[in-house]
């Protein structure tokens with residue numbers, strides 16, 4: 001039997017990069033995937049591609065920075081499938097030069113708010129509305145997508161570091177509070193992963209420099225993150241919760 005046979009999985013921000021790879025691998029392993037994007041047309045195109053796996057996927061327009069939009073997502077999914085087994089909080093604020101390269105004190109509160117509203121509060125909004133459903137089911141699996149600066153700190157991208165660090169706290173708290181309902185919550189902390197919003201934005205010298213930071217001397221592929229994510233939500237990891245799993249080719253080590 002496929003690893004995620006008949007599971008219903010919401011993957012936020014699944015139209016490109018890492019989220020798209022996760023949506024594909026979940027579908028390939030039997031899950032009915034809810035593909036979300038701020039553009040319904042793009043999400044529909046992805047669902048059309050996923051139909052080749054023979055699962056019942058769904059496209060929904062969702063902006064995780066808006067509570068009403070998340071409410072609509074959850075209601076529509078429950079109306080259609082009557083359950084939610086897996087939530088992947090992947091949606092991330094686009095990597096903006098201003099937010100990546102500015103010093104802490106030169107950004108204003110609105111700048112911080114923009115990133116936090118998607119990466120942190122977006123994940124909280126989804127968890128808040130989906131956990132009551134998972135509690136009733138006595139079954140659920142949540143993965144928060146974070147990054148290695150959340151562990152080590154970094155001298156760039158302060159709004160991202162703050163948002164992604166808070167996800168580690170969110171993960172631990174939810175794992176502790178809801179473990180008794182058979183809900184597992186884990187974090188994936190990513191290093192340099194070759195998505196169009198990261199790798200393609202850099203010049204060749206910077207691409208090589210960042211690739212060489214890792215023990216494996218290269219960037220990771222989105223599908224390598226997706227394969228780890230698949231394993232974590234599967235029964236192969238049934239006794240793992242509250243953890244941060246680092247996927248960075250051996251850059252940060254404990």
Ligand SMILES: NC(=O)c1ccc[n+]([C@@H]2O[C@H](COP(=O)([O-])OP(=O)(O)OC[C@H]3O[C@@H](n4cnc5c(N)ncnc54)[C@H](OP(=O)(O)O)[C@@H]3O)[C@@H](O)[C@H]2O)c1
Pocket residue numbers: 012013014015016017018019036037038039042062063064065089090091092093094095118119145146147148190191192193194195196197198
């Ligand atoms: N790539 C890396 O090296 C790396 C490293 C560490 C962590 N990460 C994290 O991994 C995740 C995916 O990264 P990626 O590189 O694949 O990024 P990406 O290619 O830019 O994809 C981001 C996704 O988030 C969605 N999104 C953005 N704002 C949204 C909002 N307000 N509501 C709902 N969806 C929204 C986008 O969907 P639409 O535009 O279609 O709405 C898109 O599908 C992010 O959380 C990122 O921070 C990536």
